Amino acid sequence: MHRYQAGSGDRQRMLATIGISSIEQLFETIPAGVRCEALDLPPARSEEEVRREFWAYAGANAAPDCFASFLGAGVYRHVAPAVADALIQRGEFFTAYTPYQPEVSQGTLQAIFEFQTYVCQLTEQDVANASLYDGATAVVEAVLMAQRILPGRPRVVVAGSLHPEFRAVLDTYEEPLGVTVTEVPWDVHGRLDGAAMAGALGTDVCAVVVQSPNVLGVVEDLHAVGAAAKAAGAMAIHVVAEATSLGVLAPGGRFGFDVVCGELQAFGIPPSFGGPHLGFFASSQAHLRQMPGRLAGETVDSAGKRGFVLTLSTREQHIRRAKATSNICTNHGLMALVATITLSLLGRKGVRETALASHATAEYLKAGVRGQGPGVRLAFPEGPTYNEFLVLHDDPDGLLERLRQEGILGGVSTSRLGGRLPLGILIAATERNTRRECDLLLDALRRLA
Amino acid sequence: MSDRPVGRAAEKLIFERSSPGRVGYQLPPLEVPAVGTTMLPGTAVREEIADLPEVSEVDVVRHFTRLSKLNYGVDEGLYPLGSCTMKYNPRINEEIARLAGIAQLHPLQPANQVQGALAIMWELEQALIAITGMARVTLQPAAGAHGELTGMLMIRKALIDRGERRRTVLIPDSAHGTNPASAVFAGFQVVEIASTAAGTLDLAALRRHLEGGDIAALMVTVPNTLGVFEPEIVAAAEMLHEKGAFLYMDGANLNAFVGVALPGTMGADALHINLHKTFSTPHGGGGPGAGPVAVSSALVPYLPVPTVEKRGGRYAFDCDRPGSIGKVRGFFGNFGMLVRALAYIRSLGCDGLRRMAEGAVLNANYVRKGLEESYHLQYTGASLHEVVFDDSLQAAVGVRNIDIAKRLLDYGFHPPTMSFPLIVHGALMIEPTESEGIEELDAFITAMREIAREARESPELVKGAPYTTPVRRLDEVRAARQPVLRWRRGGR
Numbered sequence: 045m046h047r048y049q050a051g052s053g054d055r056q057r058m059l060a061t062i063g064i065s066s067i068e069q070l071f072e073t074i075p076a077g078v079r080c081e082a083l084d085l086p087p088a089r090s091e092e093e094v095r096r097e098f099w100a101y102a103g104a105n106a107a108p109d110c111f112a113s114f115l116g117a118g119v120y121r122h123v124a125p126a127v128a129d130a131l132i133q134r135g136e137f138f139t140a141y142t143p144y145q146p147e148v149s150q151g152t153l154q155a156i157f158e159f160q161t162y163v164c165q166l167t168e169q170d171v172a173n174a175s176l177y178d179g180a181t182a183v184v185e186a187v188l189m190a191q192r193i194l195p196g197r198p199r200v201v202v203a204g205s206l207h208p209e210f211r212a213v214l215d216t217y218e219e220p221l222g223v224t225v226t227e228v229p230w231d232v233h234g235r236l237d238g239a240a241m242a243g244a245l246g247t248d249v250c251a252v253v254v255q256s257p258n259v260l261g262v263v264e265d266l267h268a269v270g271a272a273a274k275a276a277g278a279m280a281i282h283v284v285a286e287a288t289s290l291g292v293l294a295p296g297g298r299f300g301f302d303v304v305c306g307e308l309q310a311f312g313i314p315p316s317f318g319g320p321h322l323g324f325f326a327s328s329q330a331h332l333r334q335m336p337g338r339l340a341g342e343t344v345d346s347a348g349k350r351g352f353v354l355t356l357s358t359r360e361q362h363i364r365r366a367k368a369t370s371n372i373c374t375n376h377g378l379m380a381l382v383a384t385i386t387l388s389l390l391g392r393k394g395v396r397e398t399a400l401a402s403h404a405t406a407e408y409l410k411a412g413v414r415g416q417g418p419g420v421r422l423a424f425p426e427g428p429t430y431n432e433f434l435v436l437h438d439d440p441d442g443l444l445e446r447l448r449q450e451g452i453l454g455g456v457s458t459s460r461l462g463g464r465l466p467l468g469i470l471i472a473a474t475e476r477n478t479r480r481e482c483d484l485l486l487d488a489l490r491r492l493a
Numbered sequence: 494m495s496d497r498p499v500g501r502a503a504e505k506l507i508f509e510r511s512s513p514g515r516v517g518y519q520l521p522p523l524e525v526p527a528v529g530t531t532m533l534p535g536t537a538v539r540e541e542i543a544d545l546p547e548v549s550e551v552d553v554v555r556h557f558t559r560l561s562k563l564n565y566g567v568d569e570g571l572y573p574l575g576s577c578t579m580k581y582n583p584r585i586n587e588e589i590a591r592l593a594g595i596a597q598l599h600p601l602q603p604a605n606q607v608q609g610a611l612a613i614m615w616e617l618e619q620a621l622i623a624i625t626g627m628a629r630v631t632l633q634p635a636a637g638a639h640g641e642l643t644g645m646l647m648i649r650k651a652l653i654d655r656g657e658r659r660r661t662v663l664i665p666d667s668a669h670g671t672n673p674a675s676a677v678f679a680g681f682q683v684v685e686i687a688s689t690a691a692g693t694l695d696l697a698a699l700r701r702h703l704e705g706g707d708i709a710a711l712m713v714t715v716p717n718t719l720g721v722f723e724p725e726i727v728a729a730a731e732m733l734h735e736k737g738a739f740l741y742m743d744g745a746n747l748n749a750f751v752g753v754a755l756p757g758t759m760g761a762d763a764l765h766i767n768l769h770k771t772f773s774t775p776h777g778g779g780g781p782g783a784g785p786v787a788v789s790s791a792l793v794p795y796l797p798v799p800t801v802e803k804r805g806g807r808y809a810f811d812c813d814r815p816g817s818i819g820k821v822r823g824f825f826g827n828f829g830m831l832v833r834a835l836a837y838i839r840s841l842g843c844d845g846l847r848r849m850a851e852g853a854v855l856n857a858n859y860v861r862k863g864l865e866e867s868y869h870l871q872y873t874g875a876s877l878h879e880v881v882f883d884d885s886l887q888a889a890v891g892v893r894n895i896d897i898a899k900r901l902l903d904y905g906f907h908p909p910t911m912s913f914p915l916i917v918h919g920a921l922m923i924e925p926t927e928s929e930g931i932e933e934l935d936a937f938i939t940a941m942r943e944i945a946r947e948a949r950e951s952p953e954l955v956k957g958a959p960y961t962t963p964v965r966r967l968d969e970v971r972a973a974r975q976p977v978l979r980w981r982r983g984g985r
Binding site: 045046048049050051054055057058059061062063067070071072073074075077078079080082083084085086087088089091093094095097098099100101102103104105106107108109110113115117118119121123125127129131133134135136137138139140141142143144145146147148149150151152154155156157158160161162164165166170171172174175177178179180181188207209210212213215216217220221222263264265266267290291292293294295298307314315316317318319320321332338339340341342343344345346347349350351352353355356357358360361362363364365366367368370371372373374375376377378379380381384385387388389390391392393394395396397398400401403404405407408428430441444445448453456460461475478479480482 | 503504506507508511515516517518520521523524525526527528529530532533534536537538539541542543544545546547548550553554556557558560561562563564565566567568569572574577579580581582583585587588589590591592593594595596597598599600601602603606607608609610612613620623624626635636637638639641642646649669670671673674675676677678679680683721722724726727750751752753754755758759767769773775776777778779780781782783797818819820821822823824825826827828829830832836838839840841842843844845846847848849851852854855856858859862863874875877898899902907908910911913927928929930931934959962963964965966967968969971972973976977978979980
């Protein structure tokens with residue numbers, strides 16, 4: 045028998061109780077034509093053998109913590125407090141499921157309520173859901189919501205500086221629903237071209253989607269974008285890929301945006317080769333009934349004690365089925381818990397300090413790059429950035445390989461992001477990059493670029 | 494009544510624990526020059542977020558530890574949520590997912606830096622191909638519903654490629670709500686097909702609908718949501734294919750027949766697999782999961798990109814798929830869950846996987862036998878891994894499935910899934926999984942029989958439950974009518 049399953053002695057007793065002689069009889073309803081012989085897989089392995097196999101896989105990868113690492117482009121290397129991972133490994137949290145029975149799920153439900161509160165505080169929005177899969181699908185859900193709210197407007201205006209991964213997913217979902225996308229380019233400073241956007245707007249536009257900081261690292265003028273969207277009667281959607289930026293940058297909620305959504309991976313969630321990460325979605329109160337995803341709400345029990353329950357479920361697939369606001373069921377609950385614990389530890393001071401340190405480290409690198417020769421130059425010298433910036437180069441992959449040989453993961457080549465961005469390297473810095481690492485990178489760029 | 498203590502005063506919100514001047518985390522000193530916000534446009538800057546809490550690390554540990562103790566997880570005992578497959582979540586999988594060479598990997602590192610990660614993805618695809626008997630598997634979808642959408646998008650693309658615009662998807666009335674929701678998001682309209690008196694697929698109705706010519710696909714769960722194998726599945730697949738339509742198979746119930754039968758030979762064109770169900774990745778209080786989709790050769794051209802290919806011992810991402818539906822999420826998949834699932838498949842092996850299905854089916858039938866005198870069984874076909882009772886015997890005295898569920902909490906068990914499938918009124922869907930030993934099942938059966946007796950002898954006791962949980966029954970009407978969805982300083 046297997047260590048994860050009941051024993052063979054149990055089986056005999058159960059068969060006797062049921063009144064059959066073999067388990068095979070329980071499969072009689074499955075016709076012979078679809079049966080299989082033994083699966084073409086290796087036999088069961090001990091824990092030690094499994095460990096060895098995966099140590100080998102892990103050993104064949106270059107772990108960024110073994111390098112001076114400046115990788116960003118939508119996935120960031122920030123502090124992950126030890127106690128956050130310790131807490132989420134409590135079986136009461138991670139071996140529970142969706143809190144369908146709230147009386148034995150108050151831990152999960154209260155944590156969701158706290159998460160929703162954090163997201164509202166970070167985004168200055170009225171209401172936030174319990175999580176979505178990732179930033180890309182969060183953007184999609186926002187656009188689909190805009191479609192439901194403004195059904196006669198099948199066009200979406202999207203900044204060209206929206207992360208290409210987010211844009212690719214938007215294109216996949218939009219096509220079957222007959223929505224078209226108008227892309228607006230960036231200007232000489234890497235910011236959304238205001239004149240081009242004005243030209244793109246119209247009475248057939250349901251939403252304007254702008255990412256800030258955008259994929260080029262540049263901070264947008266959300267005030268102007270929000271005003272233009274509103275004037276055109278469209279919903280304004282602020283997308284965030286680097287969530288720690290919300291520690292110093294004003295979110296769309298402050299400028300009247302309808303939705304602030306995106307990716308919260310930066311708050312304590314491991315990069316994990318692209319997933320699981322943490323989509324977040326926050327909107328103004330007016331759109332509450334159209335929101336996708338789970339919502340935890342406060343209430344009382346029959347003894348008057350405060351408690352929390354999933355609520356407004358008539359929006360969701362298990363009640364509304366074909367007319368649901370989203371098809372989402374299982375979301376990213378445990379990742380939301382990681383972020384909730386991380387945000388609690390960082391708190392008021394830590395969220396600020398993380399953002400200021402990330403920004404300052406990137407500014408130090410930018411100043412260093414500015415001082416170098418023509419081999420390496422900033423793509424947008426006048427464009428304000430938070431913790432990431434684009435450096436132009438003709439052979440970014442070659443340069444990055446030379447940097448790697450010196451123990452540096454210098455950034456992400458834009459050639460890996462779909463080919464519509466200027467050719468070069470996106471360099472991201474966080475509070476985890478030491479001065480020594482920064483100086484190593486600057487020195488290496490000077491010699492190798 | 495259980496000994497579960499009523500405990501201290503209810504745990505406050507973390508915001509209510511805040512006290513000025515406390516810190517929970519300390520960053521290393523800044524070594525580069527501080528610039529404040531001077532390099533950012535004034536209009537783009539915000540102040541410190543005043544309402545974020547100020548708590549110490551100890552406060553945080555106390556808070557979340559106490560919250561955890563309000564929860565019931567499958568680590569504690571039987572969690573028989575039908576259709577969710579709440580099996581044991583092995584800890585070696587957690588250790589492996591946290592290895593530096595796995596957890597730290599950035600998705601945009603070049604292929605030569607991530608050969609181990611690509612190998613894991615390739616190996617998992619191969620394993621799922623062996624398990625399903627299908628042609629290829631995409632690992633991108635983040636959950637079952639996401640997989641449903643992905644599969645339906647591929648079916649839509651295949652039809653367009655053929656020059657056809659079929660707009661209708663048939664879905665049984667017993668289907669999970671994500672099925673119609675996903676079909677609509679893929680651009681289809683849904684027509685519900687009523688089940689037979691036995692609760693299974695109505696082949697005659699299927700034939701009639703197919704005459705119309707607008708049918709793109711049938712979405713069906715196998716075994717169905719009653720836990721009964723669809724006897725006509727092969728015939729249905731043949732009928733669909735003959736008319737140029739596709740068969741989408743919801744794989745939520747795959748735990749019933751891994752190693753026993755192959756969905757590929759049943760004629761499935763697309764099948765999503767819930768790694769957080771069948772393959773033990775943890776439910777996490779509501780995810781993250783993963784919903785890979787296995788496809789027949791007809792749908793291979795439409796797979797999301799990139800796929801992982803192996804050539805001459807090296808692994809690479811491949812985007813060369815002109816018919817691809819594109820991407821359904823950022824990057825490549827919930828890699829952390831893919832790793833856990835592959836570790837589980839290696840731990841069980843071909844023999845362990847078959848025993849997994851056998852154990853799941855045996856345990857469900859043992860529970861069925863133990864409860865069939867006490868609870869009503871509307872559909873009496875042979876059960877595989879789950880059984881759906883209902884409350885109709887108890888409803889006669891005003892005790893409903895929700896009351897039975899709440900009373901079961903007092904006995905120290907998580908209740909079964911309620912009110913699903915829709916074709917069973919007052920449903921109690923019980924799926925024990927293969928993780929359970931006979932003592933736990935006997936304790937559950939005893940508790941359920943006790944509740945049936947209580948319902949007969951003192952129904953008010955059952956209707957007032959639960960009595961021993963951290964909170965009593967919660968006012969869900971109030972929560973919906975006066976939504977309070979966040980904390981605010983100073984109250985509402």
